[in-house]
Amino acid sequence: MVRLPSAALLLLLAVTAAGAQHPLAHPVDAVEVRFARAHPVITYRLVVDSADLTAFDVEMRVRGAPDTFRVAMAAHPEYDDRFWRFVDGPRVEAGGRSGTATREDSALWRVVAPGGEATVRYRVRLPAPEPPPRAAWRPFLSPTGGLTGGPHAFMYVVGASLAPSHVTLDVPRSWEIATGLVPTSDPRTFFAPSADILVDSPVFVGRFRDWRFDVGGVPHRVIYWPLSGATPFDTAAFVGGIRGIVAEAVRLFGRAPYREYTFVFQDGAYGGLEHFNSATLGAPSAALARDQSEVLGEAAHEFIHTWNLMRIRPAERGGVDYRQGGQSRGLWFSEGLTMFYADLLMRRAGLRLGDSTRVVHLERLLARYLSNPGNTRISPERASLAEYGAPPGSLGDYDPSVHVQGEVIGAMLDLVVRDATGGRRSMDDVMRLMLERYAGERGFTGRDVERTIADACGCATRAFFDAYVRGAGQVDFDRYLRLIGLRARVTREPVLTPDGQPAPDRRVFAWAPPGAQGVNLLINDPSSAWGRAGLHTGDRVISINGAAVTTWPEFRTAVVRARVGDTVRVEVMRPHGRWATNVVVTGHDRPVVRVEELAEATPRQRALRARWLSGSP
Ligand SMILES: [Zn+2]
Numbered sequence: 001m002v003r004l005p006s007a008a009l010l011l012l013l014a015v016t017a018a019g020a021q022h023p024l025a026h027p028v029d030a031v032e033v034r035f036a037r038a039h040p041v042i043t044y045r046l047v048v049d050s051a052d053l054t055a056f057d058v059e060m061r062v063r064g065a066p067d068t069f070r071v072a073m074a075a076h077p078e079y080d081d082r083f084w085r086f087v088d089g090p091r092v093e094a095g096g097r098s099g100t101a102t103r104e105d106s107a108l109w110r111v112v113a114p115g116g117e118a119t120v121r122y123r124v125r126l127p128a129p130e131p132p133p134r135a136a137w138r139p140f141l142s143p144t145g146g147l148t149g150g151p152h153a154f155m156y157v158v159g160a161s162l163a164p165s166h167v168t169l170d171v172p173r174s175w176e177i178a179t180g181l182v183p184t185s186d187p188r189t190f191f192a193p194s195a196d197i198l199v200d201s202p203v204f205v206g207r208f209r210d211w212r213f214d215v216g217g218v219p220h221r222v223i224y225w226p227l228s229g230a231t232p233f234d235t236a237a238f239v240g241g242i243r244g245i246v247a248e249a250v251r252l253f254g255r256a257p258y259r260e261y262t263f264v265f266q267d268g269a270y271g272g273l274e275h276f277n278s279a280t281l282g283a284p285s286a287a288l289a290r291d292q293s294e295v296l297g298e299a300a301h302e303f304i305h306t307w308n309l310m311r312i313r314p315a316e317r318g319g320v321d322y323r324q325g326g327q328s329r330g331l332w333f334s335e336g337l338t339m340f341y342a343d344l345l346m347r348r349a350g351l352r353l354g355d356s357t358r359v360v361h362l363e364r365l366l367a368r369y370l371s372n373p374g375n376t377r378i379s380p381e382r383a384s385l386a387e388y389g390a391p392p393g394s395l396g397d398y399d400p401s402v403h404v405q406g407e408v409i410g411a412m413l414d415l416v417v418r419d420a421t422g423g424r425r426s427m428d429d430v431m432r433l434m435l436e437r438y439a440g441e442r443g444f445t446g447r448d449v450e451r452t453i454a455d456a457c458g459c460a461t462r463a464f465f466d467a468y469v470r471g472a473g474q475v476d477f478d479r480y481l482r483l484i485g486l487r488a489r490v491t492r493e494p495v496l497t498p499d500g501q502p503a504p505d506r507r508v509f510a511w512a513p514p515g516a517q518g519v520n521l522l523i524n525d526p527s528s529a530w531g532r533a534g535l536h537t538g539d540r541v542i543s544i545n546g547a548a549v550t551t552w553p554e555f556r557t558a559v560v561r562a563r564v565g566d567t568v569r570v571e572v573m574r575p576h577g578r579w580a581t582n583v584v585v586t587g588h589d590r591p592v593v594r595v596e597e598l599a600e601a602t603p604r605q606r607a608l609r610a611r612w613l614s615g616s617p
Contacts, residue, residue, distance in 0.1 A: 336406010
């Protein structure tokens with residue numbers, strides 16, 4: 001087992017990886033021409049046997065490799081599911097003789113196969129299904145279909161990540177295939193121009209609904225995989241909504257950066273994950289029958305990542321690697337501006353949203369920002385570094401959201417650009433400039449974002465970045481809202497139960513570190529009843545009100561029982577020994593934000609406001 005490296009070491013690894021040339025900088029054809037002779041020729045066969053859906057088999061044929069080489073399972077920079085834990089094998093065959101595969105590290109094997117040709121075979125035994133809903137990006141197999149491929153299935157040859165490969169899928173005959181991999185003349189064989197593309201292109205197989213449309217001559221595909229007994233929903237409206245989002249995103253960035261794009265929607269799943277030219281998304285049919293805006297919003301988010309994250313890339317985000325290296329200072333931009341545009345592009349597409357107007361959306365965003373003290377106490381750059389690959393609680397008693405921090409920053413900077421250019425430019429121009437500058441050899445740093453915005457607006461942005469991006473502080477909303485004749489009025493009101501009584505403060509959380517005993521506390525607001533009683537993130541829970549707590553459900557049950565006025569005895573273990581405290585459970589309040597028009601707004605401010613309200617660039 002690898003020990004989890006320290007955050008500093010991970011950062012170092014990430015920086016080193018980013019220092020190497022990013023393979024995606026080269027057009028696909030150039031990669032083939034330059035490296036086809038120097039790199040091994042790799043073909044994969046992935047077998048799903050309907051008689052045994054607990055596992056799938058992978059055969060990897062490597063030709064033109066040295067006698068000794070290494071293969072590895074890639075770590076996803078955001079969701080590292082560590083599927084190397086479920087690999088059975090590998091076994092190696094070399095020209096009729098057996099070779100050897102020796103595990104050198106958790107996700108890394110040394111293969112010895114003299115003769116320049118090796119077949120590496122292994123089986124991936126799927127972990128027991130999670131209690132529903134399932135994470136949309138995690139592999140599964142069922143009698144009517146499943147998700148496979150990607151970093152959970154394919155090993156790559158270390159040091160040959162630019163080697164192209166072919167993938168043949170041996171799946172039940174009645175199943176169809178949806179993937180971002182490049183189709184070939186054989187409907188069951190696909191091409192991956194590099195290991196990056198291979199591990200970033202999961203493969204959905206099974207029986208599903210299928211729609212296709214073009215935007216600007218570029219094909220797009222939407223598939224929906226239903227559970228048995230799925231609730232019927234308006235599929236025409238759904239696919240029409242996706243099409244509208246695609247058209248607006250392509251309009252924003254100028255063109256589609258892929259040859260074709262596939263949306264994979266799965267019933268019974270939650271969440272979503274962006275890829276180079278596909279997205280995997282949870283889309284419960286019952287939710288789609290009720291209200292499609294939430295699923296469409298998630299689809300918009302993952303689709304905007306096609307540009308903002310996959311191409312406009314934080315400097316630290318490198319190519320395929322078996323060590324997790326997702327720590328990026330710029331994630332506030334990658335996630336926050338993606339949130340900003342998911343809302344805005346849906347408005348431009350004329351889709352109905354949960355937040356009826358841009359003002360309502362802004363009010364709720366600012367309230368979310370203020371309700372979590374981590375958002376104003378931890379700088380977005382620091383929060384970005386801890387977003388992926390760091391264990392829960394790595395920022396102590398705060399838990400900021402880079403999505404919320406970044407969207408607030410993006411919304412305010414959009415106003416700065418509009419004001420400085422008299423409405424001629426907006427954040428749209430910043431996004432296009434970022435794409436032009438940082439989708440190539442080199443990703444962006446915080447200074448690059450600052451410079452790009454300054455170039456777009458012809459104004460100084462350094463003080464803003466010092467205060468709110470590199471530094472931690474509460475964004476002075478009114479200073480920026482005033483530019484378009486608005487202001488925010490912030491009040492606090494008590495959080496109430498459905499029957500109007502003060503709701504007990506249960507803002508205490510916990511997680512069970514893998515491989516360790518018991519559960520650790522997570523405090524995300526030191527001024528909560530639990531924080532005020534002296535509890536801290538990382539305290540290991542021994543008992544609550546005298547009853548031993550060793551699992552997360554036991555913890556949750558004990559906390560849910562807490563009523564206003566109760567005194568709850570919590571005993572914890574700390575590095576120096578046992579410690580106990582009495583938590584006096586109180587009510588609590590939350591911020592409420594009203595965005596109002598300034599009575600004294602000038603005609604210029606009113607004009608900028610009208611344009612902003614309409615969602616126009
Ligand atoms: Zn995202």
